[in-house]
Amino acid sequence: MKYRNPQIPEGINTSDRHPLKEFATLAGGAVLLIVALGWLMGQVAGSLAGLLPFEKEMALVPKELLSSDAGPELQAYLDRLADRLGQDMDLPEGMQVRVHFSGNDTFNAFATLGGNILLFRGLVEALPHENALSMLLAHEIAHVLHRDPIVGIGRGAAIRLVTGLLLGSPDLAVLGSAGIYTQLHYSRGMERAADAAALRAVHQRYGHIGGAAELFNILRAERERSGGGEMPAFFSSHPLDLDRLQTITATARQQGWHENGQATPLPAAFNDWMQDAAGRAAIPEGQRQVRSD
Amino acid sequence: MYDLLLLLVLLALGYGFGQYAERRHYRSIVEREARLNALPAIASRYPPAEPHYQHALVTGSTVVSVDYFKRFLAALRNLFGGRVTSYESLLDRARRESLLRMKQQARTLGAVMVFNVKYETASISKGAGKTIGSVEVLAYGTALIPTPSR
Secondary structure, eight states, X not given: OOOOOOOXXXXXXXXXXXXXXXXXXXHHHHHHHHHHHHHHHHHHHHHHHTTSOHHHHHHTSOGGGGOOOOOHHHHHHHHHHHHHHHHHTTOOTTOOOEEEEEOSOOOOEXXXXXXXXXXXXXXXXXXXXXXXXXXXXXXXXXHHHTTHHHHHHHHHHHHHHHHHHHHTOOOOOTTTOTHHHHSOOOOHHHHHHHHHHHHHHHHHHHSSOHHHHHHHHHHHHHHHHTTTOSOOHHHHSSSOHHHHHHHHHHXXXXXXXXXXXXXXXXXXXXXXXXXXXXHXXXXXXXXXXXXXX | OHHHHHHHHHHHHHHHHHHHHHHHHHHHHHHHHHHGGGSOBOOOSOOOOSSOEEXXXXXXXXXXXXXXXXXXXXXXXXXXXXOOHXXXXXXXHXXXXXXXXXXXXXXXXXXXXEEEEEEEEEESSTTOTTSOOEEEEXXXXXXXXXXXOO
């Protein structure tokens, strides 16, 4: 008996499909899948989060966010302004807005969970009159009214969870870190809706929308000054300032609102209040008073 | 961002070195297979009784490790299912290399053929989290060495 090994042709146990081609197909598919799933989960989680009662939302706010560097007069002034705007915007029963003021020179302002709004001295100091400040406050109140913070957090958490699970490092401690309360990103639609609601409120209060456009001009100037790098929450708002300005003009024309009018000045002592807040901010973190209302 | 960059660099390195090594290895395998073809490796358990042969155990073992690119491709395959072609060529190389080493050992012993040839595989980093997976492929058989006629 003669034993021998025949020559076996190549390519039976292997595939001659180019590995890069396979990589492109698979990676493309995976990216599509992650994006689609993340988007879907984000939408679902966002609308679920919007159903959370406002009282429950208030319980989610970390205490350290609630400190305020405002002196009593400034705080009273901001509270009064926010109250009036809240009334104009028909905040529902039980939804209460609380304004906090940071003496930091950060150029920013944002609304977070539980109706808490944080204004920074850096931005507020740059505002020329009360109308612009009202527009800023009304914009943040509108986020609270629309439940944007909780929807945004719910959306972000779901997206992080999905991508984390698919990429193998799920971050399940979604509500654990305080960072997310200050780094909220709202969708373009949310910003548009907040702008529209704020504009209506400002018009109702002052009879014209003169200060509103001013606010966006200041934001734009700051963006150009800082070179458009890392943008704080208020401006990373996706509709570009120019777009927002144009939308304001268009809305005003459509509604027959006056675009210009007599601006209401800020209180005479406003600059002193700012200095006072800046002084408080300079006190080390541990010795500061935490507001407990 | 840096993570993504690192991933791309690792993928490119894995692809570059992996493909280069694979092509070179296949060339060597084909060439040695042709050379050792004269020494058949047979799966049958019943060696010819005549003429009288001396028997010896011969083994050939290869340990292969997967490169970053192949591993990434296989991980993507986990998502969709289907042929894990990136591992197929790797294991094909390991099997053929093991058989070649076994034959080489048999030839060194002066054997004319190897009977009862079998393969075994063992995963080296089984279950060890994120370590790069390595697999041993072992080929073994009974070498038949002609005894000098008395």
